[in-house]
Amino acid sequence: MLRRARAVCSIATRLHRVEQTKAWCLPAASGFKPPAWARGYRKGNPQDSSQPTEMDEAKPETKEEEAFRLLRGSNTVHRYESKSADLGLVDYFASGWRQLTRQMATATISKADASFDEEDFLDSATDAFVTVNELVGEGKLDALRPLLSDRLHAAISTVHKEYETNELSMSIDVEGIDSAVVEHARLLALEEGESQMRETEGDATEISIKLPDIIWMTGDSMGHPSRYDPNASAGWLVVGVRFKSTERSKIYNKDGMVVADTTDGRGHLWQFIRGPLPPTKQLPSADLQDIPWRVLNFGPPQGGGFVSI
Known part of the structure; x- marks a missing residue:
């Protein structure tokens, strides 16, 4: 089945890649907040995201609109680089926890x-990572539809339309993927999934914030479902994958001039979802090949778990 998923990625995606978050120039994946360079000119060092600006204190919609105005009217290329952080002892102890969660x-x-x-799953997930990033950068929303959850697709479509309205375009290039590992997994009860969809309905920008947190936090410390019923439907299988990667994204104005150039080496965490699955009492099953994987969510890594905002 994963081979089939990979085939879908290869065909409907070799069109190109995606990944909307991190260094994307999309107002960002884990909540679609603009990266530092898109939040306005900084007093002093334009790349110093630690200094508050007037736009930082403005309403979200105002910041976004102003960011587009600045980019559209600017003759200066704004560059932003986010490198992987060396957390020393924190990362050392987190690595032990990650190993445990991967086993679970x-x-x-x-x-x-x-x-x-x-191995096959991670190969397909890596293909999807590259493909989705390319497709997002190229604005090929129809090709993205079979690869993403409906709400994630809606969120990306909204951002893409905002770019078009403001006469901006983008490109995303995955410069390298050093590794991809399974970070966590859980079975999501059908009832949980339905309630989550209702909770996030109506506000696309909340998708990347609420859904992953609910999925991750409603389980116990090992990531298992909090209300496991062997007679109920398992609903969905959610698997988180951590990519150690580097992406470069650019934003262009209507004249084709590069107005923002972003390199992101933080890597990312993506959640893949498959379902609905057969009733739990019929699991495990070796016959799930016809149930496709889709990208549920993605965002920059934070600590040892999925991005939590």
């Missing part, structure tokens, strides 16, 4: 998919 993730996945091949 493997156990959780095996409860649903008896034929799960981690």
Whole structure:
């Protein structure tokens, strides 16, 4: 099945890649907030995101509108670079926790998919990472639809329309992927999924914030469902993948001039979702090949778990 998912990525995606978050020039993936350079000119060092600006204190919609005005009318290329952070002891201890959660993730996945091949899955996830980033950068929304959850697709479409309205375009280039590992996994009850969809409905910008937190936090410390019922439908299998990667994105004005140039080396966490699954009592199943994987969410890594805002 993952091979099929990869085929979909290869065909409907070799069109090109995506990834909307991090250094994307989309007002950012984990909530679609503009990156530092898109929040306005800084007093002193334009790249210093630690200094507040008038736009930082403005209403979100005002900041976004002003950012577009600045970019559209600017003759200066704004560059922003975000490198991976060296957290020393913090990262050392976090690595041990990640190893434990990865082991638990493997156990959780095996409860649903008896034929799960981690290497094959990560190959397909990497293809999807590159593909989605390219497609987002090229604005190919129709090609993105089968690869993303409906709400994530709606959120990206909204941002793309804002760029078009302001006569801006973008490109995204995945310059390198050093590694991809399964970070966490859980079975999401169908009832939980329905309530989450209702909770996020109506506000696309909340998708990347609420849904991952609900999925991650409603489980116990090992990431298992908090209300496990063997007679109920398992609903959905959610798997988080951590990519150690570098992306470069550019924003162009209507004349084709580069007005923003962003390099992001922080890597990213993506959540992939498959479902609906057969009832829990019928799991694990070795016959899930016809149930496709989609990208549920993505964002920059933060600590040892999925991005939490």
